[in-house]
Amino acid sequence: MFPATGEPIGHPCTECSIRRLTVCAALDEAELRELANLSRSMRFSAGETVFAQEEMTTSFYNLQEGVMRLYKLLADGRRQIIGFALPGDFLGLAASSRHNFSADAIRHVELCQFARSAFARFSANRPDLLRRINELAVRELSQAQDHMVLLGRRSAEEKVATFLIRWRQRLVPITGPSATISVPMSRQDIADYLGLTIETVSRTFTRFERDGVIEIISSGVSLKDPARVEALATT
Amino acid sequence: MFPATGEPIGHPCTECSIRRLTVCAALDEAELRELANLSRSMRFSAGETVFAQEEMTTSFYNLQEGVMRLYKLLADGRRQIIGFALPGDFLGLAASSRHNFSADAIRHVELCQFARSAFARFSANRPDLLRRINELAVRELSQAQDHMVLLGRRSAEEKVATFLIRWRQRLVPITGPSATISVPMSRQDIADYLGLTIETVSRTFTRFERDGVIEIISSGVSLKDPARVEALATT
DNA sequence: CGGTACATTGAGAGATATCAACAGGCGTGG
DNA sequence: CCACGCCTGTTGATATCTCTCAATGTACCG
Numbered sequence: 001m002f003p004a005t006g007e008p009i010g011h012p013c014t015e016c017s018i019r020r021l022t023v024c025a026a027l028d029e030a031e032l033r034e035l036a037n038l039s040r041s042m043r044f045s046a047g048e049t050v051f052a053q054e055e056m057t058t059s060f061y062n063l064q065e066g067v068m069r070l071y072k073l074l075a076d077g078r079r080q081i082i083g084f085a086l087p088g089d090f091l092g093l094a095a096s097s098r099h100n101f102s103a104d105a106i107r108h109v110e111l112c113q114f115a116r117s118a119f120a121r122f123s124a125n126r127p128d129l130l131r132r133i134n135e136l137a138v139r140e141l142s143q144a145q146d147h148m149v150l151l152g153r154r155s156a157e158e159k160v161a162t163f164l165i166r167w168r169q170r171l172v173p174i175t176g177p178s179a180t181i182s183v184p185m186s187r188q189d190i191a192d193y194l195g196l197t198i199e200t201v202s203r204t205f206t207r208f209e210r211d212g213v214i215e216i217i218s219s220g221v222s223l224k225d226p227a228r229v230e231a232l233a234t235t
Numbered sequence: 236m237f238p239a240t241g242e243p244i245g246h247p248c249t250e251c252s253i254r255r256l257t258v259c260a261a262l263d264e265a266e267l268r269e270l271a272n273l274s275r276s277m278r279f280s281a282g283e284t285v286f287a288q289e290e291m292t293t294s295f296y297n298l299q300e301g302v303m304r305l306y307k308l309l310a311d312g313r314r315q316i317i318g319f320a321l322p323g324d325f326l327g328l329a330a331s332s333r334h335n336f337s338a339d340a341i342r343h344v345e346l347c348q349f350a351r352s353a354f355a356r357f358s359a360n361r362p363d364l365l366r367r368i369n370e371l372a373v374r375e376l377s378q379a380q381d382h383m384v385l386l387g388r389r390s391a392e393e394k395v396a397t398f399l400i401r402w403r404q405r406l407v408p409i410t411g412p413s414a415t416i417s418v419p420m421s422r423q424d425i426a427d428y429l430g431l432t433i434e435t436v437s438r439t440f441t442r443f444e445r446d447g448v449i450e451i452i453s454s455g456v457s458l459k460d461p462a463r464v465e466a467l468a469t470t
Numbered sequence: 471c472g473g474t475a476c477a478t479t480g481a482g483a484g485a486t487a488t489c490a491a492c493a494g495g496c497g498t499g500g
Numbered sequence: 501c502c503a504c505g506c507c508t509g510t511t512g513a514t515a516t517c518t519c520t521c522a523a524t525g526t527a528c529c530g
């Protein structure tokens with residue numbers, strides 16, 4: 001039933017460094033120990049798929065480490081990335097018994113896996129945990145709504161600038177504030193996230209660099225003029 | 236505290252015809268009676284705003300009757316409609332203490348209003364209700380994800396066809412299945428929902444009609460060739 | 471050193487936006 | 501009851517942004 005890569009988690013949940021970011025923030029120490037018994041640690045390397053659209057939802061996951069892309073494919077191969085997952089994100093919520101989207105590791109990833117039924121039993125009479133899951137789901141929904149505005153009503157330039165600003169913001173709880181942003185996803189991933197083509201994304205990055213608002217560095221971007229980027233995002 | 240239009244609800248919740256669609260489906264009769272004491276009935280006429288982006292979230296709402304548009308505005312007036320609400324929908328979930336979006340009545344609307352704090356107290360120790368809210372939030376999220384694909388990766392023609400198919404599907408629980416679809420929202424609303432301009436929406440409707448796949452009727456559309464519309468939506 | 475995947479750059483095409491005019495329905499008021 | 505004005509929707513002509521197609525450049529890895 002469990003993938004071959006499953007193994008008992010390497011450290012107690014009470015030691016988990018990102019616990020406060022996760023669904024587990026709602027649990028006390030005794031509950032954490034109980035939950036630890038239901039979970040396994042899993043690792044995936046860059047490019048591997050953790051679960052795919054239309055697959056049965058057998059598990060929930062807490063992302064511990066790494067970055068994932070969450071995406072939907074159309075029959076003809078067009079892809080829309082609906083979000084990127086970072087440590088602390090809870091994956092596997094679905095409206096039906098099948099996944100609504102696929103999830104790949106962008107770089108090496110570590111996850112806590114919970115069997116769906118066991119987790120459901122565990123959460124059944126824990127209103128605090130249910131409220132916490134709710135909170136995370138509503139936060140996701142809110143991000144999705146912001147992204148709809150971006151996709152439907154913003155120009156390419158605004159899309160890229162907004163992406164940079166929001167991505168930087170999302171990294172703050174993980175890596176702290178910084179003008180240098182790690183951008184682990186490819187140009188194609190960014191394009192599929194923003195509803196653009198890879199060429200338009202590339203051109204826009206280049207233009208921003210030529211205008212002196214960013215500097216493109218290996219695997220990331222440095223904001224030379226954060227205020228200008230914010231202005232481009234707000235317009 | 237309550238808006239002037241508030242009034243005790245006119246019928247007992249146990250008689251509510253759309254209860255099974257709402258958050259209340261998780262409650263038994265005693266709970267329904269208790270909840271009824273926390274709620275007020277509100278009415279709004281076409282064009283009125285029930286709550287606006289950035290306003291404090293003081294209430295939750297169950298939509299009883301009518302259709303609403305949920306939207307976000309950019310500073311320069313561009314608008315993205317993030318969804319339409321139908322009877323049974325639960326409104327007011329927010330990631331912060333302020334609304335993420337605005338909500339207008341498209342036509343005459345009736346709502347059950349609950350004060351946020353009273354509802355929170357009521358739900359606090361009711362895992363069934365919390366799970367039900369979760370279920371509705373996850374369903375919303377799933378719809379939002381589908382809509383992101385539409386906004387980011389579909390052509391104008393696909394967008395309009397997909398809109399018709401999905402809107403018809405959403406009306407099924409309310410009005411039953413039919414090839415004639417009530418379209419209470421304006422062309423501008425549809426455009427702002429699909430990330431298009433009103434002219435493009437109008438032209439696409441006209442083209443569909445000229446091609447014999449739909450017929451435009453007053454306040455709605457009749458699908459003359461539903462299979463063709465589905466094909467246009469799927470492509 | 472060569473291959474492969476990813477990214478950049480350029481030229482041209484095309485889908486949708488923009489700008490503008492017109493039509494139809496509906497309520498209001500003369 | 502009819503005329504007018506307003507609002508919404510439709511249609512046309514043109515502009516423009518982004519896509520498409522193609523070539524080139526670059527970094528990493530065997």
